Amino acid sequence: MIVGVHPLAGFDKVLHYRVPEPLRASVAVGTLVRVPIVNTMKLGIVGEIGAPKDFPIERLKTVAQVVYPFPALPPDLLQLARWMAGYYACGLDSIIETMIPAAVRRGAGLKQEKLLAVARKLDAEEIAALEKRAPQQARLYRFLEQQFRPQAKGLVLARLGTTAAVASALVKRGILREESRRIERVAYADDHATGELVAAQPHAPNAEQQTAMTALAASLAEGKFGVSLLHGVTGSGKTEVYLRAIDAALKTGGGVVFLVPEVALTPQTVARLRSRLEAIAQGQRCVVWHSHLSEGERLDGWLALATGEARVVVGARSAIFAPVQNLKLIVVDEEHEPAYKQDETPRYHGRDVAVMRAKLAAAHALLGSATPSLESFTNVEAGKYRLLQLTQRVDARKLPYIDVVDLRIEAAKQRGLPALSGKLVRAMQDRLEKREQTILFINRRGYSSSMLCRSCGHVEECSHCSIALTYHRTDETLRCHLCGDQRPAPARCPKCAAPDIRWRGLGTQRIEESVRRVVPRARIERMDTDTMSKKNRFREVLSAFRAGKIDVLVGTQMIGKGLDFPNVTLVGLIDADMSMHIPDFRANERTFQLLVQVAGRAGRGDRAGEVIVQTFTPQAEAIQFSRHADYAGFAASELKVRKDFRYPPYRHLIHHLFRGPNPDKLKFFAEQWAKLVEKTLGDRVELRGPSPSPIEKIKDEYRWQLWYFTGAVTKVVPQLAKLRAEFAWPDDITQVIDVDPVNLM
Numbered sequence: 001m002i003v004g005v006h007p008l009a010g011f012d013k014v015l016h017y018r019v020p021e022p023l024r025a026s027v028a029v030g031t032l033v034r035v036p037i038v039n040t041m042k043l044g045i046v047g048e049i050g051a052p053k054d055f056p057i058e059r060l061k062t063v064a065q066v067v068y069p070f071p072a073l074p075p076d077l078l079q080l081a082r083w084m085a086g087y088y089a090c091g092l093d094s095i096i097e098t099m100i101p102a103a104v105r106r107g108a109g110l111k112q113e114k115l116l117a118v119a120r121k122l123d124a125e126e127i128a129a130l131e132k133r134a135p136q137q138a139r140l141y142r143f144l145e146q147q148f149r150p151q152a153k154g155l156v157l158a159r160l161g162t163t164a165a166v167a168s169a170l171v172k173r174g175i176l177r178e179e180s181r182r183i184e185r186v187a188y189a190d191d192h193a194t195g196e197l198v199a200a201q202p203h204a205p206n207a208e209q210q211t212a213m214t215a216l217a218a219s220l221a222e223g224k225f226g227v228s229l230l231h232g233v234t235g236s237g238k239t240e241v242y243l244r245a246i247d248a249a250l251k252t253g254g255g256v257v258f259l260v261p262e263v264a265l266t267p268q269t270v271a272r273l274r275s276r277l278e279a280i281a282q283g284q285r286c287v288v289w290h291s292h293l294s295e296g297e298r299l300d301g302w303l304a305l306a307t308g309e310a311r312v313v314v315g316a317r318s319a320i321f322a323p324v325q326n327l328k329l330i331v332v333d334e335e336h337e338p339a340y341k342q343d344e345t346p347r348y349h350g351r352d353v354a355v356m357r358a359k360l361a362a363a364h365a366l367l368g369s370a371t372p373s374l375e376s377f378t379n380v381e382a383g384k385y386r387l388l389q390l391t392q393r394v395d396a397r398k399l400p401y402i403d404v405v406d407l408r409i410e411a412a413k414q415r416g417l418p419a420l421s422g423k424l425v426r427a428m429q430d431r432l433e434k435r436e437q438t439i440l441f442i443n444r445r446g447y448s449s450s451m452l453c454r455s456c457g458h459v460e461e462c463s464h465c466s467i468a469l470t471y472h473r474t475d476e477t478l479r480c481h482l483c484g485d486q487r488p489a490p491a492r493c494p495k496c497a498a499p500d501i502r503w504r505g506l507g508t509q510r511i512e513e514s515v516r517r518v519v520p521r522a523r524i525e526r527m528d529t530d531t532m533s534k535k536n537r538f539r540e541v542l543s544a545f546r547a548g549k550i551d552v553l554v555g556t557q558m559i560g561k562g563l564d565f566p567n568v569t570l571v572g573l574i575d576a577d578m579s580m581h582i583p584d585f586r587a588n589e590r591t592f593q594l595l596v597q598v599a600g601r602a603g604r605g606d607r608a609g610e611v612i613v614q615t616f617t618p619q620a621e622a623i624q625f626s627r628h629a630d631y632a633g634f635a636a637s638e639l640k641v642r643k644d645f646r647y648p649p650y651r652h653l654i655h656h657l658f659r660g661p662n663p664d665k666l667k668f669f670a671e672q673w674a675k676l677v678e679k680t681l682g683d684r685v686e687l688r689g690p691s692p693s694p695i696e697k698i699k700d701e702y703r704w705q706l707w708y709f710t711g712a713v714t715k716v717v718p719q720l721a722k723l724r725a726e727f728a729w730p731d732d733i734t735q736v737i738d739v740d741p742v743n744l745m
């Protein structure tokens with residue numbers, strides 16, 4: 001038996017190996033194996049059985065090990081990997097590495113974990129002696145003595161900052177005992193039983209939900225590839241529809257992937273989904289998958305799916321690669337979310353990959369959103385996706401009223417620009433009196449966006465990147481939000497030494513401070529990546545907010561996604577213009593989505609919600625259409641513009657970035673390259689550029705960019721890749737190709 005293997009060794013090639021007799025039974029396409037390459041052993045995936053004709057088989061090396069006795073990549077995933085390599089212009093090896101978690105690739109033992117426990121109790125005298133002679137050992141001993149159960153060795157050692165040698169010394173003397181045991185690690189297990197169970201009960205579906213469910217059940221029974229777009233206003237009960245569809249899929253004996261944006265994976269939602277899903281799956285485990293899992297948790301979840309022990313996974317973007325067997329349904333919640341796009345290689349879009357995986361597995365894809373991406377919407381119009389609609393909130397609750405405050409008038413009234421308009425302040429005071437809650441959104445962390453000298457007009461920029469530094473008042477620093485560089489905030493202008501420094505623009509810290517001034521009695525919390533860097537802080541703040549211990553929550557978009565707080569009756573958006581006036585053709589779409597989603601956080605309980613949006617451009621379409629959550633109106637008007645300019649979704653966009661230390665050289669090579677592409681691919685691709693990127697320098701590297709517009713990605717990308725390999729690039733220019741880019745800065 002001969003197999004073709006894709007090694008995970010930093011190059012993209014197929015190598016052939018002989019499979020020795022004892023391993024044959026456990027080798028199939030998709031199996032993870034260990035193979036010799038030059039003088040080392042590398043992991044690889046079996047891509048094919050057999051060898052090309054006339055292959056010189058005598059000199060073949062042999063497969064050394066089969067890491068797992070079942071395919072690590074089911075056939076649909078291997079096919080998906082091949083499609084992704086072609087579509088996203090990257091090596092198959094990098095995609096396989098993304099698909100198989102590091103913990104799995106390391107071939108860690110099957111659910112085996114080393115445990116440490118006290119074997120022989122020491123008396124006070126012995127402890128004192130140990131303390132003196134080997135304080136590290138004493139500390140480890142005392143820690144373990146206080147535990148009821150044996151403890152995971154790795155965790156204990158890491159926690160005490162000590163080494164395996166310290167443990168071995170105690171084991172050798174018979175004081176500690178080491179054991180291996182199979183452990184079930186369940187992510188968020190501690191939250192499993194807490195609260196939220198009421199919400200976990202199934203609801204009797206309303207008429208619109210029922211229609212959607214019936215349609216989905218029919219598709220699932222058919223067992224063919226198809227895509228449904230569930231367009232449901234905020235609070236219309238989309239989750240219930242997802243859950244019923246999952247139920248139907250499991251009943252056909254199939255497996256399910258349920259994707260949610262990473263930020264929506266709070267313990268509450270996870271606990272809620274888990275308990276419902278496990279009830280649906282009749283006690284079978286539901287695997288949770290996100291970026292904060294420990295290696296052990298990830299490996300366990302992966303194994304449970306790969307062996308068919310579990311059939312449902314709920315997780316963020318990368319869960320689309322979970323080795324679910326016999327896949328029947330993929331749900332993508334909040335399908336419009338930019339977070340589904342990965343911003344490092346491979347730069348894939350989780351939603352688009354989900355649709356492709358569904359196609360390869362003959363499964364159904366269910367995309368849901370209150371504000372579908374225009375890509376998905378046009379796919380409905382083109383007849384490729386089926387539209388399912390929920391036009392009403394459950395229990396016929398009203399959509400919140402959106403009140404637009406014109407900051408031009410406000411600025412004139414208050415002589416200068418306050419962060420909070422009079423209307424917003426009065427509304428907050430009113431909520432405080434009624435003991436209802438407020439959320440304020442501002443899309444910038446820090447205190448203010450830039451430091452401006454009133455004397456000479458100097459704006460302090462990062463010395464490594466071409467953007468203004470952000471002022472952080474809590475520690476009096478200026479920080480770069482791109483490279484993280486920071487320095488003390490100056491008291492005088494660094495250029496002309498005048499003391500007339502002004503802080504321009506708003507950030508979360510400044511809003512927090514303003515709120516403290518205008519509603520001094522309110523309990524206020526700020527939630528952004530600065531305050532949330534500690535591991536459990538996000539969860540703590542959210543549960544305090546849910547428990548009513550916080551009156552006003554100030555935060556970045558981070559708190560905008562998928563959270564459901566019944567007592568929130570006021571939502572303020574401090575600066576709607578911030579997302580609108582950026583050089584991105586999707587700026588309007590983003591703003592519309594942001595406004596509708598943010599407004600959707602208000603009035604989820606029995607009380608009606610109010611939304612106050614502050615802006616300098618109240619006439620903007622994104623704002624006007626969002627006032628009545630008029631998705632169809634917005635889509636029609638925005639798509640007209642996109643069509644005129646032939647922007648996505650009417651054509652695909654590919655971004656080519658060139659980075660390097662020398663801007664002149666960068667320009668020269670980018671221009672030479674553009675000429676070559678124009679000559680060879682000019683009939684298939686429309687080029688724009690090359691030109692300097694909007695942010696010309698990041699971390700001391702200059703940036704130039706080139707855009708390709710095309711209708712045929714799968715034809716153009718391989719040709720670009722081929723040309724690129726032949727072009728004589730200097731060593732100090734790095735390039736990145738991003739197909740269907742989401743972040744254009």
Ligand code: ADP
Nearest residue numbers: 203204205206232234235236237238239240394
């Ligand atoms: P969406 O995701 O569409 O914004 P959710 O799925 O979060 O909405 O549902 C909003 C709320 O309505 C949730 O608390 C959910 O439990 C509840 N809900 C869903 N369906 C029904 C129903 N048929 N009857 C009553 N309440 C429902």
Ligand code: ZN
Nearest residue numbers: 462465480483
């Ligand atoms: Zn910087």
